Amino acid sequence: MRALDISEVVEQTGLRPSTLRYYEEIGLIKSIGRQGLRRQFAPQTLMQLSLITLGKSAGFSLDEIAGMFGEDGQPDLSREDLRTRADDLDKQIHDLTVLSKALRHVANCSAPSHIECPKFQKLLRVAKRPKKR
Amino acid sequence: MRALDISEVVEQTGLRPSTLRYYEEIGLIKSIGRQGLRRQFAPQTLMQLSLITLGKSAGFSLDEIAGMFGEDGQPDLSREDLRTRADDLDKQIHDLTVLSKALRHVANCSAPSHIECPKFQKLLRVAKRPKKR
DNA sequence: ACTTGACCTCAAGTTAACTTGAATTTGTAT
DNA sequence: ATACAAATTCAAGTTAACTTGAGGTCAAGT
Numbered sequence A, B: 001m002r003a004l005d006i007s008e009v010v011e012q013t014g015l016r017p018s019t020l021r022y023y024e025e026i027g028l029i030k031s032i033g034r035q036g037l038r039r040q041f042a043p044q045t046l047m048q049l050s051l052i053t054l055g056k057s058a059g060f061s062l063d064e065i066a067g068m069f070g071e072d073g074q075p076d077l078s079r080e081d082l083r084t085r086a087d088d089l090d091k092q093i094h095d096l097t098v099l100s101k102a103l104r105h106v107a108n109c110s111a112p113s114h115i116e117c118p119k120f121q122k123l124l125r126v127a128k129r130p131k132k133r
Numbered sequence C: 001a002c003t004t005g006a007c008c009t010c011a012a013g014t015t016a017a018c019t020t021g022a023a024t025t026t027g028t029a030t
Numbered sequence D: 001a002t003a004c005a006a007a008t009t010c011a012a013g014t015t016a017a018c019t020t021g022a023g024g025t026c027a028a029g030t
Helices: A006-013 A017-025 A044-057 A062-066 A079-108 A118-126 B006-013 B017-025 B044-057 B062-066 B079-108 B118-126
Strands: A033-035 A038-041 B033-035 B038-041
Touching (some): A017 A038, A044 B079, A079 A118, A079 B079, B006 B044
Antiparallel strands (some): B033 B038
16 A cells, blocks of 8 residues: 555545644654655554544544554554543433433423423533533 | 622532633623622523533534523524534434444454454544534 | 746644733621 | 732733744656
């Protein structure tokens, strides 16, 4: 498999060149060498970027994400860690589900104001304290 | 119902005083008056803050959240909007679910490296492009 | 030979969401 | 009356995650 120009990576990931350079600068990804001035990326990097994007959408910081990769750029988490991450996600999923359902309910609810709707009340009880993360 | 001191709001929400002042500064919440120098908050504001916290955890920006309240501080979204928000959330929930399941699978997977695990491969296919939001 | 376009570097700028600190005021307790 | 803790304001600082811009390089096409 041949190395990829930055433009190809941009093409395939939808990220901007400046973002890729930034990611490299902070050590999140690595380029495999240069062709003249130009960075060359390993095809591997594409999957890494997929994971990074996914991780971000799950609310992880770049720093946290960086910690999930080993020196080789391959995901490197203990089974323990993986389960902890999954547990976190499940909690987040649960909260979002409550919110989504509440929104849908309110959309169909006939109570004169949202505040008076009991489901809405319940929603507020779920949202008690900010997370640790 | 009597008005609340900032310290009581802090107590009940877990937010910091500086955060509350900041929220007021950007018009996200309002204080109902002053006792000397001191802001007084309506009890109503507590529920508003619950919603703000919940909204944040769902990935909304303070700006977006501000747009969800009317002048009176009560939630103010058309049924249409509510459904759109719910749809967004459901999509996000779906992605997070995929991620969580994949993590759990990988935690139990016996493939020598995660990359070789087919479920993991599938996960990468899900994570294609960044969101518009 | 020359222009072009895609890349490069490096410093500085940007936005969101707060936090911090210094200087001041005020309500309550002694 | 005085001290003190708890507020206040306002400007400036902070962090994450990028973006922008100026100025430079290089391979390829005309």
